[in-house]
Amino acid sequence: MTLQRRPRMRETLPFRMDTETLKLRSVLVERYVTPLREGGSMPAIVEADDLGTYVLKFRGAGQGVRALMAEIISGGMARALGLPVPEIVLMQLNGDLSRTESDPEIQDLIRASDGLNVGLDYLPGAINFDPAVDVVDSDFASRLVWFDTLVSNVDRTARNTNMLMCKKQPWLIDHGASLTFHHAWNGTVADPAKPFAPSSEHVLLPLASHLAEVDAELAALLHPEVLTAILAEVPDCFLEQAAADKDGGALNNVQAHRGAYVNYFVARLAERGRWLQGVIDARA
Numbered sequence: 001m002t003l004q005r006r007p008r009m010r011e012t013l014p015f016r017m018d019t020e021t022l023k024l025r026s027v028l029v030e031r032y033v034t035p036l037r038e039g040g041s042m043p044a045i046v047e048a049d050d051l052g053t054y055v056l057k058f059r060g061a062g063q064g065v066r067a068l069m070a071e072i073i074s075g076g077m078a079r080a081l082g083l084p085v086p087e088i089v090l091m092q093l094n095g096d097l098s099r100t101e102s103d104p105e106i107q108d109l110i111r112a113s114d115g116l117n118v119g120l121d122y123l124p125g126a127i128n129f130d131p132a133v134d135v136v137d138s139d140f141a142s143r144l145v146w147f148d149t150l151v152s153n154v155d156r157t158a159r160n161t162n163m164l165m166c167k168k169q170p171w172l173i174d175h176g177a178s179l180t181f182h183h184a185w186n187g188t189v190a191d192p193a194k195p196f197a198p199s200s201e202h203v204l205l206p207l208a209s210h211l212a213e214v215d216a217e218l219a220a221l222l223h224p225e226v227l228t229a230i231l232a233e234v235p236d237c238f239l240e241q242a243a244a245d246k247d248g249g250a251l252n253n254v255q256a257h258r259g260a261y262v263n264y265f266v267a268r269l270a271e272r273g274r275w276l277q278g279v280i281d282a283r284a
Contacts, residue, residue, distance in 0.1 A: 060112025067176035129163035195278025
């Protein structure tokens with residue numbers, strides 16, 4: 001594992017990225033700081049050997065490894081679209097860190113997550129996005145609703161926006177509940193044009209008045225080369241663990257498993273007319 005010095009956090013929203021920039025750094029967890037008692041993944045704030053502070057998502061949490069895969073895949077797609085996502089890193093966790101914690105639940109979680117996990121850059125001073133107070137424009141809202149519909153993200157509602165405000169800028173967090181299709185999936189592409197009904201509950205849907213206008217631009221950014229680069233960052237061990245409960249099929253080969261995700265999104269983008277119209281109709 002190659003350890004790299006942590007880059008400075010961006011002061012403004014990220015720009016669109018090339019495939020090289022989509023690569024994930026790997027860091028080593030050195031100290032468990034405090035739990036974040038939110039979400040099914042039981043995340044925690046940790047310090048790493050690059051002097052950075054991160055929100056760690058545990059592979060051994062109840063949501064399982066597919067939630068971490070969703071963080072990498074959906075987060076990578078968001079970054080490729082120029083949407084603001086904190087840096088995503090792979091985090092090596094030593095189960096022996098459990099000895100420094102007094103809480104038995106945290107001890108069990110650390111031991112169950114020994115090895116590779118996923119982290120997001122911690123944004124100090126960030127507060128939860130409040131749709132009644134915080135303002136975003138219709139262009140941003142349209143891009144975010146389009147993206148969340150593409151990746152089947154059920155978790156961006158008024159009750160739980162999964163957005164933070166930091167230095168007066170919105171940041172997207174917690175994509176573990178996206179990619180709902182892959183929890184009972186054999187790798188085949190079925191009905192890629194299917195509308196995504198939960199988009200009707202999206203917190204920014206009332207502001208998303210330019211969905212048709214941003215559609216072609218966003219779809220063009222997620223060409224197969226970019227999708228392949230994003231899937232290349234999903235560790236083999238995650239894919240193997242996710243396929244362990246499947247009986248045969250393409251998912252038992254890690255490269256074919258990656259290819260199945262690429263094929264799914266290529267098909268969903270090619271057939272996006274119906275699901276996009278479903279979101280537009282939901283605004284009516």
